[in-house]
Each structure stands twice: as structure tokens, then as C-alpha cells.
Amino acid sequence: MKFIHTADWHLGKLVHGIYMTEEQRYILEQFIELVEEEKPDAVVIAGDLYDRSVPPTEAVELLDEVLYRINVEMNTPIVAVSGNHDSAERLSFGSSWYKHSHFYLKGKLTGDFTPVKVNGVNFHCIPYAEPGTVRQLLGDDSIHSHHDAMSAIVNRIQEEMNPDEPHVFVGHAFVLGGKTTDSERTLSVGGSGCVGSDLFEPFHYTALGHLHSPDAIKHDSIRYSGSLLKYSFSEASQRKSVTIVEMKENGSIELRERSLRPKQDMRELKGHLEELLDPSFYQSQKVDDYLKIILHDEGTLIDPINKLRQVYPNVLHLERKLELTDAKKKSSFKVVEDKKKSELELFKEFYADMTTGDFTQSKEDVLEKVIEKARQEVFEG
């Protein structure tokens, strides 16, 4: 039995004000090709199919089309759960009909813990749920944290589990050991959002969604597939892939990763403005990637973002590399108090706040002349 484990598609995602739908369509085409090549017995999607409870209609149409091609046209069973970004109720609509063609979508957690069986493997599908929801559903007042909730759910699953068969857990949760990035919204403070990985011991494989890196957790049989695409610059150095799981009848597994190549990468670029705008440099670059550019220049730059965008059209974020000391940071809040300072003194402070360089004597000489000239124009002009 072979299945592909993926998660965190986040269809309808906006990144720095740009809808990723076309990028997502591109990468999903690759995914469909990959499914065609691998011919798995199932595709498992571990939550966050959409990025929000009410996704834009383009995302709705894209998901419909992709799932239809995989499930109906390619006749591949799909096992999916909703994540914290999905609306369990909205995603659930129609799921009763999908079963006919072996598309098993669990949108809302219910009291029915019967697994989905595909080619002899039991898939236990547990959509993302808040501890309060699980407490109410199971009538168990001792449930307070995500760990409590998952523990109670796994207990329920175990009651009906046939130990002679292979078992896969499909879920969307923050399992302890993972590293978070910006695009995974923090769920809670102080660890109550975390779930201990020991809970998944009864399963031969645990297919997780929620964290966006395939390296988020180090474990032989518990795994995040990672997201389809990089969804924030904190993911810039992450691999993006899906996991191919080959499972034997006794539940033993073999894992492989297959990487996905986006139309445009999301990455950081560092250097001096002049350097980045030099053809000998940028001709070796994929200039239409989504970029966060960090400029090393000190001193004033005139409209650097527009200059950069003439070469790199998809600069999403621009930063100056400023090594501010604490003292410097404080001084910026003092300016309003310093009304009696001269223009030169005020400018010196401004320069110190905005750059990492020294305001040398020659710079001071130039500025004094500028101030003098401006003063003359104001009073004489």
C-alpha cells in the first residue's frame, strides 16, 4: 500500500498583499503529475486545504478542480481532514456524496471514530478541534489542553482498534518537537496548544499537518509533510515536498520525499543597492522570485524599492541592515524633547538612528553648507 502525504495547501492565501492562487495552481499541476507518476493507493491531505474559513471563489474553484482530477479522473482515493484555517462546516458540505468515489473528507469532528479503510489500511481521521469542542463532544470535563483532547481521542480510537491491522493517524495539530514559523499562527501561549508525540505511539504512521516544514519534527513514524509552498520569509530556507509512504501489511513503513518546484521561489537577497542593480549580478538571478531584500548600505538611499522593482518585480519586503543598539533605539523616542537643538545636531541624531555609519567631519561640513544655503533661501528668497 502506497500513499502520498501532503498538507497545508492554504488555498486562497495572501502573502504580503499578493494572492498566491496562480502559484498554487502551478504547484498543484506538479502535484497532479506526481500523483500520475507515483500511482498511489491514496492521497492524504492533513488539513488547511484553504487558508481561511471563507476563501475567495478562485480558491474554491481550484480545490474543486484539483480534487476532482485526482479522485474522479485518476480514480485515486483521497483521505482529508480540515485544519484550523478551514471552516469545518463549510468544508464538510457535500462530503457524504464524495464517499461514493472514495473521497473521504472529515470536516467536523464527530463522535464517530470509525476509521476509513483503504487497501487494508485504517486511516483515523481527526480534524483540528479546540479542546472545548472535544470536552463537550466526549463529555469529559478533565479536558483542558490540546494534549488532553488528543489523548482522549486516541483512547477512543484504541478501544476499537484491531491490533493485527496497520493504522495511520491523519491529523492537524502542533505536535511537540516542531519548530514554528511566521505563517503558522500561534495557537496558544505557554504550551497548552502542544500535543505530546508519545500519544501517537499506537499508530504505524502519523500524517500531520499544521507546521510547514518537513523537518519540524524528528521521528521515525510521526511526520509533517510540510506546506506546498513557502508562505512566509521565515520559510525561505525550508524544503517543500510531499512524503511518499510505502506501508507493508504488518505496518512497517518506508518513507521518501518528493520535492515541489514553485514557479517563483520565495527567498532573501542581501547586498548593497548598487551591487543588486548591477546587470553582472542580476543576470545570474531568477529576478521574478518573491524577494525579501536586505540592503547593507548606510546613508540615505533615494526610493530604493522602486529602483529594485525595475529589476526584481516581486520584491515583497525591503529591509535595511541596521545594527541598532539599545541606546540608539531609546534616542529615537527622545527627539521630541530636544526642541532647542540646532539643525545640525538634530540631523546627526537622525543619521545615527537610521544608519550604522559614522557621521564624519567631511559629512558635517557638507551638511553645514546645505543648512546655511537653505536658511539663506528661506530668509532672503
Next chain:
Amino acid sequence: MKFIHTADWHLGKLVHGIYMTEEQRYILEQFIELVEEEKPDAVVIAGDLYDRSVPPTEAVELLDEVLYRINVEMNTPIVAVSGNHDSAERLSFGSSWYKHSHFYLKGKLTGDFTPVKVNGVNFHCIPYAEPGTVRQLLGDDSIHSHHDAMSAIVNRIQEEMNPDEPHVFVGHAFVLGGKTTDSERTLSVGGSGCVGSDLFEPFHYTALGHLHSPDAIKHDSIRYSGSLLKYSFSEASQRKSVTIVEMKENGSIELRERSLRPKQDMRELKGHLEELLDPSFYQSQKVDDYLKIILHDEGTLIDPINKLRQVYPNVLHLERKLELTDAKKKSSFKVVEDKKKSELELFKEFYADMTTGDFTQSKEDVLEKVIEKARQEVFEG
């Protein structure tokens, strides 16, 4: 071949600030019973399944449940199109899967005009579409109005039509001859929203949605089923029902109406406050109906809405029967100019604005005493 024609469910509708979802669940239970009794070969829903493009999740769950019971559990084919209140794209999600169990949902108008065939009858499903959309879809620049659009669509349908078979048009439009009510949003001014009924001549039956009364159009074979429930007080006197269509192989039809009885009716109640609060009157009333109350009293009433709600908990709207003349209306805008008038004069004007009765001499005598007493208390107290 027998089918049930219904439309305008408007799930998720808010009426005067109240979600109708529970009312809708109640009436849909009746509808399901009716389907069980009639055992039709199909259920036809002519648009506006939801009241808005993003309906509340309760409405999504209700629609899912009702359609599943009819289509899968009762094994009844469903033919449905989206209306102007539905989001064509959102409603379409999953529709490719539904066909397996003979649930034919046409959310978005496409260039494919192949009819759905159920028991030898061709159902031509045309969801609501703006003229601009149809113009673009058909590449026909002469399309400007809804009538133009429908005419072009029907021409396309006719190209492929087998004249020896029975044909049903299923659509959502404002077909000429209909009467509008408050809860059908006006689509356009000056008639460009209307579609001439002569266009539907090629069809043996035309199952329409959009107008909420089954009497909206008088025609042997073109019919609005009407909405499931009364959705505004302008529909208070309308019958609410579904239409049972029995169609022979030659396309000849026999129509029957089956009425639906809501848990709480929506109606108007008129009278004097005292009368309406009299047990001998209200004991014969269904006091928990949704009511618009029109009071005939003249003169001041203290907090009539709360008094009425103690007897009639679902008063949604209260009106005073005031026959304002134009002159009276104008006078209310003058008050601010009349700063030099006496208290008595000001009150006389106020009384005239607010009531239809005369401010008689005896009323004037009473008020003069009240004003005199108040003045004494202010200056002496």
C-alpha cells in the same frame, strides 16, 4: 414522470433581525415528508437555495442534510440551479461528485447546454446570470438586457433540442407578468431585468424561481413555485406551496399545488392597543406568529411595543395608522423655526403631527392646566 418544483429556500435568511434557520428546518422537514409521500421521479429547485453568497454555517449544514436525505437516503434525483442570492462558484463546489447519485447542481452558467435527462425528460438548467456574463460567454455583443441574454440562451438550447421528447426549462429570472414583493431585491430599473414569457414557448414546462408567490405569473406552463416561507410582510397574504408536475411522454402536463404550513405564520394584525391586549381577543390568536401590528389608536401610547410583546412575543414591526397629509408632513420640518411659540402652540403642532385626531377644546383645557402646574413647580419648587 412526476417531479416536484420548488425554489427560493433562502437558507440563512435574516428577517427583521431574526435568523429564520429554525423555521426553515421545520418547513423542510415537512417538505421531506411530502417527498416521501409523493415519491416523485425528481425534485427541481429553481435557485436561491441560500439567501447570500456566504451563508451562516447553520444554513450550510441544513442544506447539506436536507439534500442528502432526499437524494441519497430517499434515492430521489435532484435538479437544481443557483439563483441571484447564491454564489455560483461556492455552490458549485463538489457538484461533479453529486452526479453519481443523480444530484444535478448547476451553479455556474457554462457554454455546455446539454440537458440533464431524468426518466426521459430533458431538464435544461440555466442558473441566474447577469447579461454581461452571458454576453461574454456566448461572444454575442448584441446582448444587453436579461431578455437578450435569455433569448440567446434559449436559441442555443433549441439548436440541440429533440422535438419528439419532453423538455423542461429550470431557471431563475424575473419573467414578465410577475408581481414583486419586498423580499425579492429589485434587480434593475426600467424593465431591463425582465424576461418576456414568450421565450419559453419551446418548453413543455418552465420551472422558475425568483418571485416568491405561486401566483406571480398566470400561464399554463410557466410557473413560479413560490418561496418555502413568507420572507417579508409584503408576502403576508401569499400562499406558500410547492408544485407537483405530472408530465406525460408527449410533454402534456398536469399541475397540483401542495401547501406548506410554517411553525409560525407571518401576518399583519390591526386594531386598537387595548383591544389587542384583551384576553378575549388574543386567546383566539396564534400569539407566537411573526407579526406586523398596525395600531389604530390616536394620541400618545406609553411603550406599546413592550406591552404587545408580553402577549405577542414575535412582534417584528409596529406601525401607527397615521393618515398624514402632505401639509402635516411639511409642518414637522418647520418646528425648529418656531422658537417664539407658546408651549400650548408647540404641543398642538406636535399632536397634529403624531395623530390623526383633532386637538379638541377639552384636550386644550387639560393641557393648559398641566403646563401651568409644571411652570409653578419649576419656578416655585
